[in-house]
Amino acid sequence: MIDKVEIVNAIANIEDPDLKKSLIELNAIKDVTIENSSVKIYLELVQPVFTVYEEITRRINDAITQIYSDIEVEVNITERMYDLSKRKVLKKVKNIVAVASGKGGVGKSSVAANLAAAFSLTGARVGVLDGDVYGPSQPTMFGLSEQPFEVVEMPDGTTMAFPLEKYGIKVASMGMILQKNEAAIVRGPLLAGYFSMLFEQIEWGELDYLIFDLPPGTGDVQLTLTQKIPLTGAVIVTTPQEIAVADVRRSIAMFRKVNVEILGVVENMSYFIPPDDPNKKYYIFGEGGGRKVSEELNVDFLGEIPFEILTRESNDSGMPVVLREDAGTQRQVFLNLAHKINTKIRLRNFKILQLPVMKISLE
Ligand SMILES: Nc1ncnc2c1ncn2[C@@H]1O[C@H](COP(=O)(O)OP(=O)(O)OP(=O)(O)O)[C@@H](O)[C@H]1O
Numbered sequence: 001m002i003d004k005v006e007i008v009n010a011i012a013n014i015e016d017p018d019l020k021k022s023l024i025e026l027n028a029i030k031d032v033t034i035e036n037s038s039v040k041i042y043l044e045l046v047q048p049v050f051t052v053y054e055e056i057t058r059r060i061n062d063a064i065t066q067i068y069s070d071i072e073v074e075v076n077i078t079e080r081m082y083d084l085s086k087r088k089v090l091k092k093v094k095n096i097v098a099v100a101s102g103k104g105g106v107g108k109s110s111v112a113a114n115l116a117a118a119f120s121l122t123g124a125r126v127g128v129l130d131g132d133v134y135g136p137s138q139p140t141m142f143g144l145s146e147q148p149f150e151v152v153e154m155p156d157g158t159t160m161a162f163p164l165e166k167y168g169i170k171v172a173s174m175g176m177i178l179q180k181n182e183a184a185i186v187r188g189p190l191l192a193g194y195f196s197m198l199f200e201q202i203e204w205g206e207l208d209y210l211i212f213d214l215p216p217g218t219g220d221v222q223l224t225l226t227q228k229i230p231l232t233g234a235v236i237v238t239t240p241q242e243i244a245v246a247d248v249r250r251s252i253a254m255f256r257k258v259n260v261e262i263l264g265v266v267e268n269m270s271y272f273i274p275p276d277d278p279n280k281k282y283y284i285f286g287e288g289g290g291r292k293v294s295e296e297l298n299v300d301f302l303g304e305i306p307f308e309i310l311t312r313e314s315n316d317s318g319m320p321v322v323l324r325e326d327a328g329t330q331r332q333v334f335l336n337l338a339h340k341i342n343t344k345i346r347l348r349n350f351k352i353l354q355l356p357v358m359k360i361s362l363e
Pocket residue numbers: 101103104105106107108109110111132135137216268269305306307308309311312313315316
């Protein structure tokens with residue numbers, strides 16, 4: 001006979017890998033049902049669980065099969081999320097991550113595309129928004145640049161825009177909605193106002209993550225956008241050069257000014273891996289800049305992304321490198337990055353869930 005209490009005891013002290021608290025402490029065990037030789041565990045965990053789902057399921061399986069060897073275990077996880085209904089925009093998008101940099105050309109769009117793809121590989125519903133009006137990259141990174149964007153006129157006279165879709169990921173670009181001549185006229189603060197209007201007009205549907213590829217820089221447009229959009233947090237992309245430090249500092253200051261959490265700094269183009277000798281690393285732009293600046297500015301360092309020919313080729317050919325099964329190292333680098341960012345997102349969501357209801361309007 002399988003004993004329910006024994007099952008609960010066996011799994012009670014299993015920790016949520018991100019929150020480092022036990023299932024009992026988290027009040028996560030909602031139900032346990034037993035039928036013949038199978039047991040079903042119902043958990044409720046802090047959203048988003050995609051990146052930890054496998055790990056938790058494995059830990060539960062191990063714990064239960066240690067006491068009952070011949071048993072079938074099924075783990076069902078529902079997600080716990082704070083109330084998003086008070087938001088003005090993007091009420092159906094659970095987590096919005098801005099990928100930003102003070103400087104252009106550091107690989108923001110490449111990181112944003114791969115991050116989106118990495119999250120999507122875990123089974124999450126993901127969208128990418130390219131905020132660059134003048135030179136959108138996401139349609140190219142997803143091989144969608146030739147496709148027209150669907151804009152539908154609604155009965156009340158407003159227009160709704162529907163993102164394109166590739167590899168199960170939704171992709172939209174501000175440039176796709178703004179007519180070419182409009183983009184040239186609307187600049188600066190005006191453009192930012194325009195953006196927030198556009199935000200209400202893009203129909204993303206339900207999303208677990210929206211990755212926002214922010215235009216480079218820390219000017220009015222970026223500041224207004226970060227204020228108007230309910231960002232979960234920001235990932236700052238930099239290169240190892242000494243000179244990039246000042247830009248990172250400016251980016252971080254901008255987000256802190258509007259109380260957006262810095263999820264961390266990621267260093268791109270850290271070293272070059274020659275394709276004919278993948279065990280070698282050449283630190284072309286110097287070593288350790290991203291880590292140093294993170295320590296200096298007291299933010300998490302999320303990791304180094306090597307400079308690789310395959311990544312550049314993938315970006316150009318319309319398939320983020322993380323989706324390519326032949327991309328060993330680079331694939332793992334982005335999966336690890338997504339995992340680390342997800343840990344930070346879950347810690348933040350957990351913190352908000354614990355706040356008294358009155359204070360939930362933090363974002
Ligand atoms: N790790 C990498 N390895 C190889 N090529 C890379 C890597 N990261 C980015 N690139 C390439 O470098 C160029 C610039 O990258 P990307 O467009 O992502 O930068 P960005 O910061 O978004 O630029 P912008 O400021 O213009 O928006 C692209 O051609 C891209 O494919």
